[in-house]
Amino acid sequence: xxxxxxxxxxxxxxxxxxxxxxxxxxxxxxxxxxxxxxxxxxxxxxxxxxxxxxxxxxxxxxxxxxxxxxxxxxxxxxxxxxxxxxxxxxxxxxxxxxxxxxxxxxxxxxxxxxxxxxxxxxxxxxxxxxxxxxxxxxxxxxxxxxxxxxxxxxxxxxxxxxxxxxxxxxxxxxxxxxxxxxxxxxxxxxxxxxxxxxxxxxxxxxxxxxxxxxxxxxxxxxxxxxxxxxxxxxxxxxxxxxxxxxxxxxxxxxxxxxxxxxxxxxxxxxxxxxxxxxxxxxxxxxxxxxxxxxxxxxxxxxxxxxxxxxxxxxxxxxxxxxxxxxxxxxxxxxxxxxxxxxxxxxxxxxxxxxxxxxxxxxxxxxxxxxxxxxxxxxxxxxxxxxxxxxxxxxxxxxxxxxxxxxxxxxxxxxxxxxxxxxxxxxxxxxxxxxxxxxxxxxxxxxxxxxxxxxxxxxxxxxxxxxxxxxxxxxxxxxxxxxxxxxxxxxxxxxxxxxxxxxxxxxxxxxxxxxxxxxxxxxxx
Amino acid sequence: xxxxxxxxxxxxxxxxxxxxxxxxxxxxxxxxxxxxxxxxxxxxxxxxxxxxxxxxxxxxxxxxxxxxxxxxxxxxxxxxxxxxxxxxxxxxxxxxxxxxxxxxxxxxxxxxxxxxxxxxxxxxxxxxxxxxxxxxxxxxxxxxxxxxxxxxxxxxxxxxxxxxxxxxxxxxxxxxxxxxxxxxxxxxxxxxxxxxxxxxxxxxxxxxxxxxxxxxxxxxxxxxxxxxxxxxxxxxxxxxxxxxxxxxxxxxxxxxxxxxx
Numbered sequence: 001x002x003x004x005x006x007x008x009x010x011x012x013x014x015x016x017x018x019x020x021x022x023x024x025x026x027x028x029x030x031x032x033x034x035x036x037x038x039x040x041x042x043x044x045x046x047x048x049x050x051x052x053x054x055x056x057x058x059x060x061x062x063x064x065x066x067x068x069x070x071x072x073x074x075x076x077x078x079x080x081x082x083x084x085x086x087x088x089x090x091x092x093x094x095x096x097x098x099x100x101x102x103x104x105x106x107x108x109x110x111x112x113x114x115x116x117x118x119x120x121x122x123x124x125x126x127x128x129x130x131x132x133x134x135x136x137x138x139x140x141x142x143x144x145x146x147x148x149x150x151x152x153x154x155x156x157x158x159x160x161x162x163x164x165x166x167x168x169x170x171x172x173x174x175x176x177x178x179x180x181x182x183x184x185x186x187x188x189x190x191x192x193x194x195x196x197x198x199x200x201x202x203x204x205x206x207x208x209x210x211x212x213x214x215x216x217x218x219x220x221x222x223x224x225x226x227x228x229x230x231x232x233x234x235x236x237x238x239x240x241x242x243x244x245x246x247x248x249x250x251x252x253x254x255x256x257x258x259x260x261x262x263x264x265x266x267x268x269x270x271x272x273x274x275x276x277x278x279x280x281x282x283x284x285x286x287x288x289x290x291x292x293x294x295x296x297x298x299x300x301x302x303x304x305x306x307x308x309x310x311x312x313x314x315x316x317x318x319x320x321x322x323x324x325x326x327x328x329x330x331x332x333x334x335x336x337x338x339x340x341x342x343x344x345x346x347x348x349x350x351x352x353x354x355x356x357x358x359x360x361x362x363x364x365x366x367x368x369x370x371x372x373x374x375x376x377x378x379x380x381x382x383x384x385x386x387x388x389x390x391x392x393x394x395x396x397x398x399x400x401x402x403x404x405x406x407x408x409x410x411x412x413x414x415x416x417x418x419x420x421x422x423x424x425x426x427x428x429x430x431x432x433x434x435x436x437x438x439x440x441x442x443x444x445x446x447x448x449x450x451x452x453x454x455x456x457x458x459x460x461x462x463x464x465x466x467x468x469x470x471x472x473x474x475x476x477x478x479x480x481x482x483x484x485x486x487x488x489x490x491x492x493x494x495x496x497x498x499x500x501x502x503x504x505x506x507x508x509x510x511x512x513x514x515x516x517x518x519x520x521x522x523x524x
Numbered sequence: 525x526x527x528x529x530x531x532x533x534x535x536x537x538x539x540x541x542x543x544x545x546x547x548x549x550x551x552x553x554x555x556x557x558x559x560x561x562x563x564x565x566x567x568x569x570x571x572x573x574x575x576x577x578x579x580x581x582x583x584x585x586x587x588x589x590x591x592x593x594x595x596x597x598x599x600x601x602x603x604x605x606x607x608x609x610x611x612x613x614x615x616x617x618x619x620x621x622x623x624x625x626x627x628x629x630x631x632x633x634x635x636x637x638x639x640x641x642x643x644x645x646x647x648x649x650x651x652x653x654x655x656x657x658x659x660x661x662x663x664x665x666x667x668x669x670x671x672x673x674x675x676x677x678x679x680x681x682x683x684x685x686x687x688x689x690x691x692x693x694x695x696x697x698x699x700x701x702x703x704x705x706x707x708x709x710x711x712x713x714x715x716x717x718x719x720x721x722x723x724x725x726x727x728x729x730x731x732x733x734x735x736x737x738x739x740x741x742x743x744x745x746x747x748x749x750x751x752x753x754x755x756x757x758x759x760x761x762x763x764x765x766x767x768x769x770x771x772x773x774x775x776x777x778x779x780x781x782x783x784x785x
Contacts, residue, residue, distance in 0.1 A: 019726045020727075071581065084730050085728065085730075098713075098718060098720050098730050100718070100730065101717065101718050103713045103715070103718055103720055104712075104713055105693075105712045105713060105720050105728070106693065106712060109581075111581075111669075111672060111673065112672065112771075112772075112773055112775070112776060137773070139772075142655070142658070142662065142666075144662065144722060144726050144728060145655070145662045145666060145722070146666065147655045147658070147662060147666035147668065148657065148666060148668035148669060148772050149657060149658040149668075150657060150658070150772070151772040151773055153773075
């Protein structure tokens, strides 16, 4: 016999349900108490207005909970947080947890996905969550229950495609990208409809033969060109423009078969949000033979540059230069090295094109090049604090020996034009560097002793803090103005993710994922 | 050279289950299992002290040869001991364990799936609580991948004896707060410190246990327990067939058992 109260409850089920919707405007206002995109905001400044945790009290920050992801080995995700629920992704799975205490609400795993790769996060829009699988399917899940609404393949694993990125929700479209720069797939950004999963547009990052830019490849097949889109781009809602960074041309280290600049590899492409049409592009490393993907986060800032108010796009690039572009036009405005170990170019010309040192082009015998293949920075998130005017960039000072050799290229065979090795007597050294937004000058730096293996990023807050993972597994809080080391916590893990911050029930939290566990902190 | 070849052949033979595809081996394995394994993995393989053999990935993703070695040698650093059984018995156990995790979609049930669909969304009222690809209610488990993430025995049990087992996260409950507010819904999770409750309007209530006067958990399933009385065997089979074929993408065997690219 079912008790009467439950009968009433079951009767309620017949009523139509209107779930709370996360709107485009909600995402435009993020971050606030919520953290609604991979970077927190469309501009990818990764700066939170929360200041409950600040320079005066951060010493009282304590661990509140740890969420263990049983199958995880290398969590790289930035969680999404909405109204007290945190969404944590691992490869082919997502957990919804109570953000105040780490208690699981639901879990979804895609047991059919092929391949094994990391995952960097999800997107939230309407009443649903979106994540990509290792084999490039976009999955839409009901946000309250994790129920599967649909699953769409947007690139074929049989063609060698895979994916690891956090999708980006813009108005009525979910943007996705692919990996494949190391195995000879053709990169693209695609917009998928959040309700139907239908593809709205697709921008190929390697032009088809005959299209503008295809002349920059010689006879090399465009289907093999790489220029992957394995990180999350930025978005300007006012300009309805998507700024997506692209990766290296394939084969990574041998360029003999692909004469020319290899557009649009190692670039940022500005795409119309409604159509995916190219508005402009800027290529950081033409004809890359060092594997310097430009997939680092492009940060959008409005500022007065040399006396003129400008809409800027800045990026600390893997090739060692910090770039300032006009994001309306793509015009190159300024660049400056942010590492000391940089020897592949003597500088950039007035269009931002590097003047390459010929001796630094890799050879079969091996060529010492600075920065290293991992780069002066990489996909680890930078952050920008408008109050300090500083961009916080995790930086690696390192050189490598890069070896290049010719071979008839064949995609998905493991061939990358050969590879690289470290120099045992010159180990890499990580720093968090605070770059002046308008000059690229290093205002301060925080040295990170460690094995040189981390991939953690940062989050900036209005509490005058910048949080960063360090090379020894610590989450660290630094004074955003001076770099003074104010607080740290050893996770006991290596760090490969960037922290986020949010607020629930009047309490500010800071979260970072570390190997197999997600750590969350608040004031004692 | 000859002995090398022989060794290679033996090693090769040990990687394959000699009883693969043999239903008698599954039955023989079941007998051994009940005696040797069920104390930790549960009589129906649902797990307990040991992992679930139905849905546990740490078991399912292992190739046959690894599973064989795990049973034969045990797993250091875990509670899994070594079992001093003849190889044949171990391979039969492997056959049985594999049968437990075979998803319902492989069972090839012969009912009429279209009639089953009609029953699901119509007379049986399943879709009031269960969702398939976004259609239906949300208080019961999502069934979009019912053919993939359940074996046929689990599906049958869920339909015919719903009170035998209620999945974690799907217990109905009534909560009364210290302020006197009464909430009813499905408890997604709870412990001594917090309760996560989804109500019938789809709103999630994240509650501190200290703010509650009472939490009454209902042990029985919300699902009707009278389907076998209300519907004929054939119609239940139609429903089973429909459910067993549900998957968001076509079924393929686990990636670890397939050829690597």
